Structures are given as C-alpha cells and as structure tokens.
Amino acid sequence: MTGTTASEPEEKAGTAETTESPANPPQSAAFAVVGIGASAGGLEAASLLLGQLPGTTGMAFVLIQHLDPKHESNLGRILAKATPIPVQEATQGLAVQPNNVYVIPRNTTMTIADGILQLKPRGEARGPHLPVDAFFKSLAEDRQTAAIGVILSGTGSDGTLGVEDIKAAGGITFAQDEESAKYPGMPQSAMSSGCIDVVLPPEEIARELARIGQHPYVTAATRPADAVLPVTEETSFRNILKLLRRSFGVDFSGYRDTTIRRRIMRRMVLHTKEDLADYARHLEKDGSELEALYQDILINVTSFFREPETFEALKNSVFPQILQNKPADAPIRIWVPGCSTGQEAYSLVMALLEFLEDKPGRPAIQMFATDLSEPLLQRAREGVYPENIEAEVTPERLRRFFTRHDNQYRVTKAIREMCLFAKQNVAADPPFSRVDLISCRNLLIYLAPALQKRVIPTFHYALNPNGFLLLGASETIGAFSDLFAPVDRQHRIYCRKTSTARAYPHFAADSVRSGLFPGARNREPQPAPVDWQREADRAVLGRYAPPGVLVNDGLDVLQFRGETGAYLKPAAGEASFNVLKMAREGLLLELRSAIAECRARNAEVWRGGIRVRGESRTRKIDLRVVPVKPPGSSEQCFLVLFEDVAALSPGARVARWFRRAAASAAGKTSSVPDPQDSKSLRRELATTREYLQSAIEDQDASNEELKSANEEILSANEELQSTNEELETAKEELQSVNEELTTINEQLQIRNTELSRLNDDINNLLASANVAMVAVSADLRIRRYTPSAAKIFNVLPNDVGRPIGNLRPSIDIPDLEALIGEVVDTVQVREREVRDREGRHHLLRIHPFRTADNRIDGAVVVLLD
Numbered sequence: 001m002t003g004t005t006a007s008e009p010e011e012k013a014g015t016a017e018t019t020e021s022p023a024n025p026p027q028s029a030a031f032a033v034v035g036i037g038a039s040a041g042g043l044e045a046a047s048l049l050l051g052q053l054p055g056t057t058g059m060a061f062v063l064i065q066h067l068d069p070k071h072e073s074n075l076g077r078i079l080a081k082a083t084p085i086p087v088q089e090a091t092q093g094l095a096v097q098p099n100n101v102y103v104i105p106r107n108t109t110m111t112i113a114d115g116i117l118q119l120k121p122r123g124e125a126r127g128p129h130l131p132v133d134a135f136f137k138s139l140a141e142d143r144q145t146a147a148i149g150v151i152l153s154g155t156g157s158d159g160t161l162g163v164e165d166i167k168a169a170g171g172i173t174f175a176q177d178e179e180s181a182k183y184p185g186m187p188q189s190a191m192s193s194g195c196i197d198v199v200l201p202p203e204e205i206a207r208e209l210a211r212i213g214q215h216p217y218v219t220a221a222t223r224p225a226d227a228v229l230p231v232t233e234e235t236s237f238r239n240i241l242k243l244l245r246r247s248f249g250v251d252f253s254g255y256r257d258t259t260i261r262r263r264i265m266r267r268m269v270l271h272t273k274e275d276l277a278d279y280a281r282h283l284e285k286d287g288s289e290l291e292a293l294y295q296d297i298l299i300n301v302t303s304f305f306r307e308p309e310t311f312e313a314l315k316n317s318v319f320p321q322i323l324q325n326k327p328a329d330a331p332i333r334i335w336v337p338g339c340s341t342g343q344e345a346y347s348l349v350m351a352l353l354e355f356l357e358d359k360p361g362r363p364a365i366q367m368f369a370t371d372l373s374e375p376l377l378q379r380a381r382e383g384v385y386p387e388n389i390e391a392e393v394t395p396e397r398l399r400r401f402f403t404r405h406d407n408q409y410r411v412t413k414a415i416r417e418m419c420l421f422a423k424q425n426v427a428a429d430p431p432f433s434r435v436d437l438i439s440c441r442n443l444l445i446y447l448a449p450a451l452q453k454r455v456i457p458t459f460h461y462a463l464n465p466n467g468f469l470l471l472g473a474s475e476t477i478g479a480f481s482d483l484f485a486p487v488d489r490q491h492r493i494y495c496r497k498t499s500t501a502r503a504y505p506h507f508a509a510d511s512v513r514s515g516l517f518p519g520a521r522n523r524e525p526q527p528a529p530v531d532w533q534r535e536a537d538r539a540v541l542g543r544y545a546p547p548g549v550l551v552n553d554g555l556d557v558l559q560f561r562g563e564t565g566a567y568l569k570p571a572a573g574e575a576s577f578n579v580l581k582m583a584r585e586g587l588l589l590e591l592r593s594a595i596a597e598c599r600a601r602n603a604e605v606w607r608g609g610i611r612v613r614g615e616s617r618t619r620k621i622d623l624r625v626v627p628v629k630p631p632g633s634s635e636q637c638f639l640v641l642f643e644d645v646a647a648l649s650p651g652a653r654v655a656r657w658f659r660r661a662a663a664s665a666a667g668k669t670s671s672v673p674d675p676q677d678s679k680s681l682r683r684e685l686a687t688t689r690e691y692l693q694s695a696i697e698d699q700d701a702s703n704e705e706l707k708s709a710n711e712e713i714l715s716a717n718e719e720l721q722s723t724n725e726e727l728e729t730a731k732e733e734l735q736s737v738n739e740e741l742t743t744i745n746e747q748l749q750i751r752n753t754e755l756s757r758l759n760d761d762i763n764n765l766l767a768s769a770n771v772a773m774v775a776v777s778a779d780l781r782i783r784r785y786t787p788s789a790a791k792i793f794n795v796l797p798n799d800v801g802r803p804i805g806n807l808r809p810s811i812d813i814p815d816l817e818a819l820i821g822e823v824v825d826t827v828q829v830r831e832r833e834v835r836d837r838e839g840r841h842h843l844l845r846i847h848p849f850r851t852a853d854n855r856i857d858g859a860v861v862v863l864l865d
Contacts, residue, residue: 037132039154041182050083052206069107111138136162147171154186157386168301254451339369342380370424383411442472
C-alpha cells in the first residue's frame with residue numbers, strides 16, 4: 001500500500017474527507033504538450049526528432065536545452081531549418097498553440113501554467129541549474145494526462161525528477177537510447193528512476209509521438225475515466241483486477257476505480273490497444289506487461305523534506321511529546337506505510353536526529369518503512385539518489401547525512417541501518433505495533449471509503465497511547481474523531497485517543513497471499529485456555545453490581561454496564577449517545593450537577609433519594625459518579641452508577657417496617673408523609689433553585705453581551721454611513737477622472753490615426769524612391785532601409801536592430817562605421833565616391849539624423865548611382 005510519497009495511483013479523487021483534484025486536463029487543454037529536455041549533444045538529437053514530425057501533429061513542442069547564459073542563442077534559427085513546424089523563441093506570457101515549437105531563451109527558467117509560458121531569470125540559486133526538471137514538473141501539474149516528456153542526449157541528471165512527476169500525473173515519458181545519444185547521462189539517469197515508458201532513437205520517438213498525439217487519452221477525452229462503462233468493458237475491467245490479485249496478491253477493487261482505469265488506458269495507449277477486452281487477453285498471455293501495469297499503478301513519486309513546514313511542526317509539537325512519554329531505554333518507533341523509494345522515511349529520521357542533537361540520553365530510532373513494490377524497496381534500501389536532490393536538501397544536511405559518489409548522493413550507513421524496508425499491504429497485512437508516529441501522507445486519497453474505514457482503525461491499533469498520526473494535506477480522519485484528536489489541523493497532525501478497548505482489526509489472510517504454507521488455512525484453531533477467575537468475576541459483577549454507564553469527558557457513553565433502561569432512554573430525533581440527552585425525567589439535573597462536581601473535585605460524588613419517572617412507575621434511586629483515568633492517558637472518563645433504593649437488603653427492609661409500625665402505634669395515620677420523602681423534596685427544590693439561579697445569571701450575562709453587541713452594531717452602522725458618504729465622494733471623483741481619461745483616449749486615438757497615416761506615407765515614399773537609404777541610430781544600429789538598400793547593403797528584415805558594421809555590403813566601404821561616427825560627432829554632411837563589386841561608381845552621402853527638438857540621434861546613409 002503506497003501513497004504519493006509512495007508508489008500509489010496518481011489522481012486525488014475526492015471524498016467527504018479528501019480534496020478533489022482534476023483527474024483530466026483543463027478544458028482548454030484540447031491538445032498535448034511535449035516537453036523535450038536536452039543538454040550536450042541534444043541539438044542534433046532534437047533536430048532529428050523534430051525533422052521526422054509532420055507539420056500537423058496536433059501537439060505543441062517545448063524544447064528545454066541547456067544554454068550558455070552569457071551568449072546569444074541561435075537555437076531557434078537552427079531548428080527552423082530542420083523541421084516543417086514553425087519555431088519561435090518563448091516569451092513571457094506566450095500561450096502555447098498546437099503545431100508549434102517553442103525554445104527556451106538563454107539565462108532563464110521556464111514553466112507553464114494554464115497553457116501559458118512563464119519566464120523568470122535564472123538567478124544565482126544554490127545547486128545546479130535544472131531547467132528541464134522545473135518545466136517538466138509544471139507541465140505535469142498543468143497538463144496531467146496530456147503531458148509528454150522526452151529526455152534526449154546530455155550529461156548529468158536534469159529531467160529525472162520531472163519525468164517522475166509526469167508519469168505520476170498520468171503522462172507518457174520517452175528517453176533516447178544509449179546507442180544514438182552522444183552523451184547518455186541524462187537518458188540513463190531518467191531510465192534508472194523506473195519512470196521511462198519508451199526508449200528509442202530520436203527518429204522513432206517522433207513516429208511514436210505522431211501516433212499517440214491524437215489519441216483521446218492525451219487530449220480532452222470525450223468520456224471521463226469515471227463514467228459508467230458498458231457491461232462488456234466492465235467485465236473486462238474486473239477480469240484485469242482478478243489477474244492482478246491472482247499474480248501479486250493485491251486486491252485493487254478497494255482502490256478508486258478512476259485511478260485504476262486511467263492507468264489501464266495509459267498502458268493501452270503504449271501498446272496500441274483500443275479495446276479493453278483485447279488488452280485483458282493480452283495481459284493473460286504477457287506476464288511482463290502485467291508486471292508493468294502493476295508497477296504503473298504503484299506510482300513512485302516522492303521527495304526529501306516535502307512541505308518543509310510540516311517537519312518543523314513535528315519538531316515543535318510531536319517529537320517533544322514522544323520524548324517526554326518515552327522511557328530512557330525504549331526506542332522511538334516510526335512507521336511509514338507507502339514509503340516508495342525511501343525519501344520520506346529518511347527525511348523523518350534526519351529531522352528526528354536534528355531534534356535529538358542537543359538532548360541528553362538520546363534514545364534509539366527504529367524506522368519501519370513499507371511498500372507494495374519490491375523494486376522500489378530495493379532502491380530505498382540502497383539509498384542512492386541523483387544529484388538533483390540538491391534542490392530539496394540543504395547543503396548542511398547533504399554534508400551531514402549523505403556521501404557523494406560521482407553524480408549521485410547516498411544516505412550514510414548509520415541512517416540506513418536505522419531503517420527497515422519491508423513489503424507490506426497496509427489494507428490486508430497485520431500492522432506494526434506500539435509505534436510512536438505513523439506518517440501516511442497522501443495514501444488515503446487513493447482508497448475507496450470502505451477501505452479507508454479499515455485502514456484508519458488499523459493505525460489506531462498500531463499506535464502507542466498518545467501516539468501521533470501524520471496525514472497528507474488533502475486528507476483528514478473523517479468520521480473517526482472518536483479515535484484521533486487534532487493536534488495541528490494545518491499540517492494534518494493527529495493524536496491517538498484512548499478508547500475503551502484496543503480492538504484488533506482482524507485480518508483474514510487471502511488464499512493468494514504470499515508467505516502462507518500449504519494447509520495453513522485449513523488448520524483448526526486451538527482453543528485458548530479458560531481464565532476461570534475472570535469468568536467468575538464477570539458472573540458476580542453481572543449479578544450484584546449496580547447498573548451504570550462509562551462516559552468520556554464529552555459525556556458520550558463509551559460502555560453500558562447492566563440494564564440501564566430504567567434510567568436512560570434514547571432521545572427522539574438524531575441518534576446521540578450523550579448521557580444527558582438520554583437521562584429520564586427527574587434525573588437530568590442531579591446527573592449534570594454530580595458529573596460537574598466530580599470533574600471539579602476529581603473525587604467520587606454521591607446523590608441520594610432521586611426520583612426518576614420510568615415507563616410505569618417512579619423509582620427512587622441513589623446516584624454515584626466515580627472518576628476514571630486509565631494509566632498513561634490524559635483523557636478523563638466517568639463511571640455513572642444507578643442504585644435502586646427499592647432493592648434494599650433484608651435488614652434495611654425490616655428497619656423500615658419497624659419505623660412504620662412505631663408510627664402507627666403513636667396514633668399517626670398512614671397519610672402522614674415519610675420524613676425521607678420530605679427531605680428528598682426539599683433537596684430537589686434546593687437543586688432546582690440553584691439551577692434556576694444559575695440560569696438567571698446566565699440570562700443576565702447574555703443580556704449584557706447583547707446590549708454591548710447592540711452598541712457595537714450602532715457604532716458600526718455610523719461608520720458604514722460615513723464610509724458610504726466617502727464612497728459616494730470617491731465615485732464622483734472617479735466619474736470625473738473617467739471623463740478626463742475618455743477625453744485623453746480620444747486624443748490618443750486621433751494621434752494614433754495621424755501616426756498611422758504618416759507611417760503609411762513614409763513607407764510608400766521609401767518604397768517608391770529608387771534610392772538606397774539606410775537610417776542608423778546613434779549607436780550605429782539599423783533603424784530603417786529602402787528596398788534598393790536591401791540589395792546593395794545585403795540587409796535582411798531581421799537585421800533591424802543589429803549594428804551596421806555586421807553587414808557585408810556589395811560596395812567597398814571599409815571605414816563606413818568611422819564615417820558615420822564622424823558625421824554624428826561633427827554634424828556635417830560627408831560625401832565620397834565608392835565602387836561596387838561590379839565596377840560601377842556610386843556617390844556615398846551621409847547626413848546627420850535630426851529629431852523634432854533638433855537633437856542628433858544618428859545618421860542617414862544615402863547611395864546614389
């Protein structure tokens with residue numbers, strides 16, 4: 001059993017206890033976006049890949065190439081010659097469109113959100129610059145199943161963490177094979193993560209992309225994954241689940257169907273299977289594909305110190321409590337179900353070691369980390385991770401808890417020896433017991449409600465008294481507030497409550513579970529030895545002990561002891577176990593008063609002679625409330641006992657008979673009330689008066705609060721009236737400003753029209769004049785030129801803005817830049833006769849460029865034949 005910090009299905013299907021996240025791409029994402037990551041040798045590979053693509057793939061392509069941050073990039077121009085797809089350099093806020101290629105500019109980090117490219121300066125962040133990881137992570141979040149990641153030639157490990165996120169989101173991943181890659185470092189690192197679906201040369205990757213580009217899985221599918229399937233497809237789906245259960249011993253029927261269906265569809269896309277029944281038959285024949293589907297369902301996405309503020313909350317709220325309640329010689333035991341490749345487990349151990357650093361007598365640490373995937377567990381045991389973790393782990397932690405080997409980091413041996421990684425299914429296997437902390441982040445969101453109701457009590461059973469449970473940001477304990485109390489709602493930290501009995505969640509071993517030896521299920525269970533002392537105590541208590549109930553601090557009944565129907569009755573309406581709501585007529589006031597006194601004094605409280613009206617008669621009872629506090633628990637409980645006065649001992653009944661006989665001999669009639677009855681009535685009257693006095697005081701306090709609230713409301717009303725007047729004034733001012741802006745806008749529109757007309761005039765004059773003219777700025781950069789100048793000076797449209805010295809004109813003017821500079825400095829016209837390569841003579845004339853305010857801002861170069 002695994003989670004997002006573990007190998008678990010990717011989508012976060014919502015329940016009453018979890019937060020929904022989109023399972024499909026946004027509605028605007030009607031096409032797939034292909035992220036291509038490359039470094040050294042990647043330009044050639046990218047050219048081959050893009051060159052084999054047709055012009056109408058229906059997908060957008062974004063190339064993330066490692067570039068020199070200090071030199072201009074010609075990447076777009078080079079790729080434009082290799083592919084029929086339009087190529088452009090990405091800009092801030094540019095919306096990606098299908099059938100286009102976008103390349104990253106130099107010295108930037110690029111991400112995508114809502115289909116729009118976001119650029120920010122590279123900066124001086126610590127660690128290596130990882131632009132491929134940054135873009136792939138944002139692509140997975142933005143496009144979900146419509147995200148495709150491709151890793152091409154390059155050194156290092158950039159892109160490895162990104163393809164993990166893409167695969168977790170349901171996207172498809174490719175890597176260039178080692179034979180065709182000039183530098184196989186990046187593809188090898190991605191393949192070692194286990195998250196690459198297809199390994200091919202660039203040309204074949206292009207053909208695969210063209211094939212899957214129009215598939216409904218990577219576009220806005222017309223049928224959602226959770227739609228009701230036809231009967232035949234539903235049968236095939238159940239058959240696939242049976243195959244998985246028979247082969248791996250894991251019943252995925254308790255998972256959310258949308259998760260499993262999407263993973264199955266993803267594998268069908270990779271194997272060109274259009275029919276679910278056909279894919280089910282393929283699984284029956286191909287064991288390797290069944291293994292691949294199983295591993296695909298168990299997504300291995302995790303990171304070190306994910307949500308760092310959660311680890312700080314553990315240091316501040318959880319670890320001190322665990323250490324306080326822990327004997328000196330007892331180890332601290334932690335369980336991480338769904339550990340994936342181990343980052344979460346190692347992070348908890350590191351955080352705990354940091355907390356214990358300055359504590360005397362540090363206890364031992366035992367970390368139990370479990371998962372369903374044996375390959376992931378093996379990687380976790382090795383503790384080897386790519387250098388990309390420098391973005392997740394601080395330099396201090398890298399120095400203290402890791403050793404570096406080539407381009408990888410390995411967790412130190414001391415920490416690895418504290419962690420036990422084992423294969424376990426939290427929904428079916430017995431749990432670890434007596435643990436102090438369970439970290440189960442983003443696991444419950446993938447389980448159906450029925451399975452959640454099995455797993456959460458399992459965690460309660462596994463924890464020590466006052467143990468802690470850590471859940472993911474989208475998870476809560478739901479309806480199990482009787483088992484766990486919140487400690488930190490923001491970070492989803494809960495404390496185990498003490499229940500009346502530590503019920504064991506009985507696990508029935510499945511016939512396909514591994515580890516069962518033949519015949520184990522058919523063996524007759526051996527009867528446990530009889531505890532005669534306990535049976536005798538139970539018989540005596542059941543016969544002679546007074547009836548009662550055990551209630552918690554919230555006055556909810558935890559246990560009924562004996563026949564309590566004469567004193568308690570379920571109230572009409574919504575079901576409730578609150579003992580005050582269940583009290584019969586005549587019992588409520590005394591019961592509430594006795595419990596309140598017992599809570600305040602923490603001692604036994606007795607009330608006598610209470611009249612309780614039952615179904616057929618009124619009973620006179622004695623009430624006892626006894627405080628109960630289990631050892632090692634901070635929760636307070638109360639034992640409420642009801643003693644019926646009518647059920648007196650024989651001696652008490654004889655004494656009462658003699659009192660009545662003596663009263664008769666003294667001439668008293670039987671109509672004289674019993675002194676005990678009068679005493680009981682007086683006590684009940686006094687209690688009623690106290691209750692009424694308390695109610696009156698509460699009413700007076702409420703009236704005072706209402707008066708104060710009324711005054712505050714009146715004051716707030718006056719402030720609102722004043723604010724309303726200010727808003728009216730501001731509205732008038734805004735209307736005035738709006739009128740001024742409207743006038744200015746009209747003026748600007750007129751100016752814009754005039755400028756457009758002047759621009760048209762200038763363009764027509766320049767195009768009509770058969771004279772070669774080039775206008776340059778003061779820094780000798782080209783501003784405008786005539787068509788005649790384009791031929792003589794060899795000017796191209798994209799040369800506007802470039803220095804004129806970069807041109808290679810067909811005329812011989814070696815000192816052109818010096819002449820222009822002299823004209824700008826001296827404000828004098830210069831002329832010179834020049835000759836072109838064909839031997840024709842021209843008159844070169846350079847005029848200063850004057851602005852409207854008579855300022856020299858460049859020059860105009862004119863060439864006359």
